[in-house]
Amino acid sequence: MYQLSSVTQTYERRGQIVTALDNADLTIPDNDFIAIVGPSGSGKTTLLSVLGGMLAPSTGDVMLDGQSLYDLSVEERTALRGQKIGFVFQSFNLISWLTARENVQIPLMLSGKTAKQQEERAMEMLDRVGLSDRTDHRPSEMSQGQQQRVALARTLANDPQIILADEPTGNLDSETRQQVMNYLNEFHQDGRTIVMVTHDADTAAFAHRTIRLVAGVTHEVSMARAA
Amino acid sequence: MKLRHLIWKELWQRPTPMLTSLLAVTLGVTALVAIQNITVFSERKIAGDMESLGANVLVLPPSVTLQDYYGADMHGHTMPEEYVTRLALARLPGVENLAPKLCVEADVDTIPVTLTGILPKSEFQAKASWQGLGMLGNAVGSDRGCCATAADTGQADNDPNSLATTRTIAELGDRDVILGRDLASQLGAKTGDTLPLLGEDFTVLTVLPSTGTIDDGRMFAHLHSVQDLSGAGPVVNVIEIMACCEDAAGGLITNLSAELPETRIVTIAQVVQTQVAVNGLMSRLSWVFLSILLLVGGASIASVMYANVTERRKEIGTLMAIGASRNFVTQMFLGKAAILGLAGGAAGFIVGTIVAAVLGPQLLGIHVRPMPMLLGVGMASATIVAVVASLLPARRAAGLDPCLVFNDA
Numbered sequence: 001m002y003q004l005s006s007v008t009q010t011y012e013r014r015g016q017i018v019t020a021l022d023n024a025d026l027t028i029p030d031n032d033f034i035a036i037v038g039p040s041g042s043g044k045t046t047l048l049s050v051l052g053g054m055l056a057p058s059t060g061d062v063m064l065d066g067q068s069l070y071d072l073s074v075e076e077r078t079a080l081r082g083q084k085i086g087f088v089f090q091s092f093n094l095i096s097w098l099t100a101r102e103n104v105q106i107p108l109m110l111s112g113k114t115a116k117q118q119e120e121r122a123m124e125m126l127d128r129v130g131l132s133d134r135t136d137h138r139p140s141e142m143s144q145g146q147q148q149r150v151a152l153a154r155t156l157a158n159d160p161q162i163i164l165a166d167e168p169t170g171n172l173d174s175e176t177r178q179q180v181m182n183y184l185n186e187f188h189q190d191g192r193t194i195v196m197v198t199h200d201a202d203t204a205a206f207a208h209r210t211i212r213l214v215a216g217v218t219h220e221v222s223m224a225r226a227a
Numbered sequence: 228m229k230l231r232h233l234i235w236k237e238l239w240q241r242p243t244p245m246l247t248s249l250l251a252v253t254l255g256v257t258a259l260v261a262i263q264n265i266t267v268f269s270e271r272k273i274a275g276d277m278e279s280l281g282a283n284v285l286v287l288p289p290s291v292t293l294q295d296y297y298g299a300d301m302h303g304h305t306m307p308e309e310y311v312t313r314l315a316l317a318r319l320p321g322v323e324n325l326a327p328k329l330c331v332e333a334d335v336d337t338i339p340v341t342l343t344g345i346l347p348k349s350e351f352q353a354k355a356s357w358q359g360l361g362m363l364g365n366a367v368g369s370d371r372g373c374c375a376t377a378a379d380t381g382q383a384d385n386d387p388n389s390l391a392t393t394r395t396i397a398e399l400g401d402r403d404v405i406l407g408r409d410l411a412s413q414l415g416a417k418t419g420d421t422l423p424l425l426g427e428d429f430t431v432l433t434v435l436p437s438t439g440t441i442d443d444g445r446m447f448a449h450l451h452s453v454q455d456l457s458g459a460g461p462v463v464n465v466i467e468i469m470a471c472c473e474d475a476a477g478g479l480i481t482n483l484s485a486e487l488p489e490t491r492i493v494t495i496a497q498v499v500q501t502q503v504a505v506n507g508l509m510s511r512l513s514w515v516f517l518s519i520l521l522l523v524g525g526a527s528i529a530s531v532m533y534a535n536v537t538e539r540r541k542e543i544g545t546l547m548a549i550g551a552s553r554n555f556v557t558q559m560f561l562g563k564a565a566i567l568g569l570a571g572g573a574a575g576f577i578v579g580t581i582v583a584a585v586l587g588p589q590l591l592g593i594h595v596r597p598m599p600m601l602l603g604v605g606m607a608s609a610t611i612v613a614v615v616a617s618l619l620p621a622r623r624a625a626g627l628d629p630c631l632v633f634n635d636a
């Protein structure tokens with residue numbers, strides 16, 4: 001469960017102050033599925049970075065499960081991220097010189113699993129996203145949809161409680177988009193909290209809740225039903 | 228999968244810039260290893276020469292300068308053979324034996340060879356005037372050259388192979404020839420074969436065991452045969468005097484100079500002096516080369532590492548987003564640097580050793596062997612340079628903002 005109170009994030013570039021998040025208050029209960037929408041530059045990615053423990057806000061508090069995220073050291077936050085938070089990126093961010101299985105193994109390696117554990121878990125996760133026949137392929141040898149599914153398997157490897165997704169379907173056509181969203185929906189049904197930034201109304205429709213960001217200010221839009 | 232697998236896989240993605248950046252470091256180690264190797268073995272050879280020949284003295288025509296004792300006769304200048312008789316008659320104390328030499332170029336079946344005329348001891352015995360010189364019963368010039376004991380005399384001396392160790396031989400026929408090991412294999416000749424030389428047929432008396440000196444590459448025949456057949460007349464290039472060490476240190480040189488004022492008298496210590504000085508200089512220079520090339524190498528590794536960090540920004544951000552600590556990222560780059568350094572050091576050692584093995588015999592007539600100590604020094608210095616040069620790039624990588632993963636291209 002996230003609790004953001006009066007979170008403001010400002011950037012200073014060339015003497016100009018940009019307010020990316022303006023006094024945002026937001027509570028995200030466990031097992032929520034939330035879509036963040038809004039025009040370009042409205043602060044969606046900034047919000048996701050703050051939630052992910054990667055960007056300390058200029059002012060305000062971010063609580064995760066009762067723990068003030070930014071009172072932790074950088075190393076502690078990194079470790080916490082490895083355990084609790086999974087990311088899904090618009091451009092997948094797979095490591096191009098590693099195979100699908102090795103990509104999924106990375107978070108497992110980082111959390112100190114043995115080689116055997118890593119391999120077993122990676123195979124299990126790739127199987128889950130329907131790619132057990134592609135484990136030794138490199139990203140460049142796979143379609144966009146397959147790459148995003150490898151990324152989903154990687155996200156899931158350490159069984160995170162929270163998944164933060166920035167435009168997860170932004171680079172996909174409508175069919176694979178549907179597929180990826182079905183997986184995210186499944187992950188939500190497993191009990192995970194999902195925060196997803198999207199431009200796309202159809203994608204947003206998968207979420208329970210939609211937050212609209214305009215110039216760094218959050219607006220609760222609606223309480224949608226899960227598709 | 229472990230960190231080292233990750234480093235290893237990434238390294239082989241685009242190895243070229245990394246390996247090229249190693250070039251200077253590898254060259255530095257190569258220079259160090261090659262030069263050190265040669266100087267160390269040259270030093271050992273000098274020490275060996277000093278030990279086995281330390282007391283010996285060379286009588287040379289004036290104006291000859293020497294760098295190699297074993298090449299003392301290969302300078303083309305001559306002096307009358309009559310000096311040998313003069314020395315023998317002078318009965319200088321401390322003189323154990325005399326070995327005059329004349330060196331000429333000849334051909335065996337169009338293969339150019341260096342033919343050296345030597346005088347067997349039987350020749351001295353034939354000359355009554357030399358009796359009583361006190362040298363005939365002794366094995367001469369062997370070991371430390373200190374006045375030989377009775378135990379050294381006898382059979383060994385009658386073996387033609389004694390030429391390799393004691394530098395003298397008891398018997399040698401008019402048409403006998405003795406081959407150095409390398410020359411024998413070059414000519415494909417063995418004991419008992421007949422070789423055409425200077426228009427006459429010579430019989431191979433023996434093939435000498437390998438000595439590691441230029442003697443391995445030449446052939447020996449009777450001095451007077453060489454003089455006659457080459458038309459050189461009664462001259463020699465050098466007279467080697469096997470001396471007792473105590474006497475060589477003392478008055479022998481003075482006595483010799485007095486006896487043969489028209490010659491140059493040289494001791495082993497004087498022969499090797501130049502080489503010792505050159506060795507010292509080269510050894511110091513090799514460290515200078517190493518330092519300069521390591522500096523250059525360090526700079527090029529640093530710049531390639533910086534480029535590597537820049538081109539992998541997104542990858543590093545992603546790793547950090549999924550839980551890689553700064554420490555992990557630092558280790559990823561320093562580990563890579565260490566692998567490169569070890570590889571560069573090892574490569575430099577191998578190349579340097581090969582260079583030394585090729586140049587050693589050519590430049591100084593010495594055989595070198597790999598020196599494991601230099602492998603350690605080379606790998607350590609290359610690794611330290613690579614790692615130190617990568618400290619700042621690794622720090623930059625570890626300091627990257629993980630938020631950059633969201634900046635989609």
Ligand SMILES: Nc1ncnc2c1ncn2[C@@H]1O[C@H](COP(=O)(O)OP(=O)(O)OP(=O)(O)O)[C@@H](O)[C@H]1O
Pocket residue numbers: 011012013018019020038039040041042043044045046047
């Ligand atoms: N590192 C940064 N330095 C300076 N300004 C920044 C930085 N990151 C974001 N901004 C600014 O903050 C504001 C919010 O950016 P953010 O990336 O959160 O928007 P967004 O809603 O994700 O936009 P998009 O839909 O285009 O991805 C923008 O005006 C942007 O220019």
Ligand SMILES: [Mg+2]
Pocket residue numbers: 044045046633
């Ligand atoms: Mg964005």
